[in-house]
Every structure is written in structure tokens, then in C-alpha cells.
Amino acid sequence: MEIDKKFFLQPEGLKHPFSRQSFPKSPNHGWVSLETEKLNPK
Known part of the structure; x- marks a missing residue:
């Protein structure tokens, strides 16, 4: 931990080098900065 x-x-x-777009074989793998991921965009 x-x-x-x-x-x-x-x-x-x-x-940033470990963000989601930096892993082409696994697009859902990686770091996401705060408040960029939204479950309900409305």
C-alpha cells in the first residue's frame, strides 16, 4: 500500500505518463486525473 x-x-x-491513453493494449488501465471521469455526463 x-x-x-x-x-x-x-x-x-x-x-501523466501513466494515464489511460498510454497503455494501447489495455485502454481502461492507467491513471485518471481528478474530475475527468464522469458516470453521468448530464
Whole structure:
């Protein structure tokens, strides 16, 4: 659990290389920044 805490406490710029679009074989895998994912877009 310590490794995930360390990752999520990093600045957004350091997490961006691990965003969802950076894993072509698994498009739902990766980091998503706050308030970009919405379950109900209305």
C-alpha cells in the first residue's frame, strides 16, 4: 500500500505518463486525473 500512496501524492505532471491513453493494449488501465471521469455526463 505504501507504493500506491507514494504514487498518488506525486504532482500531476509526474503521473501523466501513466494515464489511460498510454497503455494501447489495455485502454481502461492507467491513471485518471481528478474530475475527468464522469458516470453521468448530464
